[in-house]
Amino acid sequence: MNSYFTRAAGLDGQRGVHGYYHEAVATANWSNDMGEMMRNSLLLMALCCVSSVAMAQQPSTYDAATIARGQYLVYAGGCNDCHSPKIMTPQGPVVDESRLLSGHPADQKLPKIPAGLIGPNGYGAVTTNDLTAWTGAWGTSFAANLTPDPTGIGNWTVEMFIKSFRTGKYMGISRPILPPMPWNWYGHETDADLTAIFAYLKSLKPVKNLVPEALPPGATIRAAHASHGSRAAH
Numbered sequence: 001m002n003s004y005f006t007r008a009a010g011l012d013g014q015r016g017v018h019g020y021y022h023e024a025v026a027t028a029n030w031s032n033d034m035g036e037m038m039r040n041s042l043l044l045m046a047l048c049c050v051s052s053v054a055m056a057q058q059p060s061t062y063d064a065a066t067i068a069r070g071q072y073l074v075y076a077g078g079c080n081d082c083h084s085p086k087i088m089t090p091q092g093p094v095v096d097e098s099r100l101l102s103g104h105p106a107d108q109k110l111p112k113i114p115a116g117l118i119g120p121n122g123y124g125a126v127t128t129n130d131l132t133a134w135t136g137a138w139g140t141s142f143a144a145n146l147t148p149d150p151t152g153i154g155n156w157t158v159e160m161f162i163k164s165f166r167t168g169k170y171m172g173i174s175r176p177i178l179p180p181m182p183w184n185w186y187g188h189e190t191d192a193d194l195t196a197i198f199a200y201l202k203s204l205k206p207v208k209n210l211v212p213e214a215l216p217p218g219a220t221i222r223a224a225h226a227s228h229g230s231r232a233a234h
Helices: 017-021 033-057 064-076 079-083 158-167 191-203 221-229
Strands: 086-089 092-095 125-127 133-136 139-142
Touching: 064 079, 064 191, 158 191
Parallel strands: none
Antiparallel strands: 086 092, 125 133, 133 139
């Protein structure tokens, strides 16, 4: 699942439930019983709206067998190789279990790439030590946050998830998914298997980590550093 959805999922135009509704009900001062009844009715309607939105934002529940199947597919597919930050050890990088599948760390700076390293007579692509950022002819892409945090796939539906693998597009409708994500390989999986993967990802601990946007071909490392330090929520 070395996916490179290059923007964190589900932040476009999103705010918390209370951000939308905390001012929705005014504290009017009615002077008669009818006014009191109207106020109570409005309060009830607002509370119902908040409840409905909150329920819509909750991840769907899946049975244990589906989640276990998804975990098996994620581990067999090597998703942690690129999507999980690493801890450096004497034996090399190992997955940081506390940030499982949370994508390229937003505060991590990219190493300098020597001029001319990538090209027809050079390397096809290079990656960081933790395998969460890749640079090639397409530019620089960053492994997505796949946890159910709003900065990850917290606002995705299973339909969006499946469609992204069928179309090779972010959320199934937007920009192309960049290399090295082999979305076309995973796109051969059944709806049931992709649903199981989604179920497992939704069961993970949410990790807040707003992954940088992709950088175009030829972008400087300085621009990459700036993208880490001056990003606003999408």
